[in-house]
Amino acid sequence: MAPLPFGTPAPTLSEDLAFVCSLSKEHLLEFCAAAVSLLRTAAPLPKMYANAAKLLAVEPQAVEHSVHALGFLLQRAATVGAPASRLLEGIDLPLSDELLQSLREFYESAQPELNEIVQRQPSLPQLQRFDWRLQVQLAGRYASPAPMPFVLMRLGVSAPANEPTEHLFQADLPNLRRLSAELEAAVREERSTHSRRIQRRM
Numbered sequence: 313m314a315p316l317p318f319g320t321p322a323p324t325l326s327e328d329l330a331f332v333c334s335l336s337k338e339h340l341l342e343f344c345a346a347a348v349s350l351l352r353t354a355a356p357l358p359k360m361y362a363n364a365a366k367l368l369a370v371e372p373q374a375v376e377h378s379v380h381a382l383g384f385l386l387q388r389a390a391t392v393g394a395p396a397s398r399l400l401e402g403i404d405l406p407l408s409d410e411l412l413q414s415l416r417e418f419y420e421s422a423q424p425e426l427n428e429i430v431q432r433q434p435s436l437p438q439l440q441r442f443d444w445r446l447q448v449q450l451a452g453r454y455a456s457p458a459p460m461p462f463v464l465m466r467l468g469v470s471a472p473a474n475e476p477t478e479h480l481f482q483a484d485l486p487n488l489r490r491l492s493a494e495l496e497a498a499v500r501e502e503r504s505t506h507s508r509r510i511q512r513r514m
Contacts, residue, residue, distance in 0.1 A: 328381035329405050331374050337414045339368070343375075344418045347383035351429050386419060390426035440476060441468035447482075463488050 332340065346360055357379070358372070365372040389399050396416035400407075407415065419426075448461040462484045470476040483491060 324377075325381055325384065326404055328377040329385070329403070331370070331378045332382065333405065333407055333411070335368075335411070337410055339364070340411055340414055341418055343379055344382055344386070344415065344422070346379045347386060348422055348425060348429075350379060351383050351387055352425070386422065386426055387430065389419060390423060390430045396420045437469040437477075439467060440470050442466070461485060 332343065335343065342364070346357055350357060357376075361372040361375045361379070364375045368375070385399065385403070388394075394401070396419050399416055399419050400412075442465070444463055444465045446461055446463055448459050462482050464480065464482045467479045468476055469479070
């Protein structure tokens, strides 16, 4: 079975979904309905979070994070047209059989609305593969007296509505170090508190 192009989930996803495992079937379905409502309107649900938190004797933030995580889970599956049986593919979530079946049934029933939500949002390419190799020209008519190594990189990307494409580019070592520094800065920012707060709302 070929893997689905789900992309990489946020580092906090498993943590945010952990509370879901302790819910009853009825509360899970209510959380799922709230997640779809959040995706549809993009409006916060503070009253729902507060009421559910009081009923379940937890902090409202735990409810909010769980609803946002479920929203991501449902939207992620709808974006790639995943069947209900592969809803949790790539995510470690120890749900009971009853909760897993309820989650899958909810996803199936909500698919028409989820598809409408997905179609309203921009589709961004996702990285599927990354290959690289180091090249050094040692001899040749136009070879430099001092060998200049460079790295050739190939990125394979795909988008839900398009065929997979490949992009080739090369960089010498100074520019590769600069690229590495920029990527490391992006990773640090992605792990920041501000970034995690935004990810929970996407």
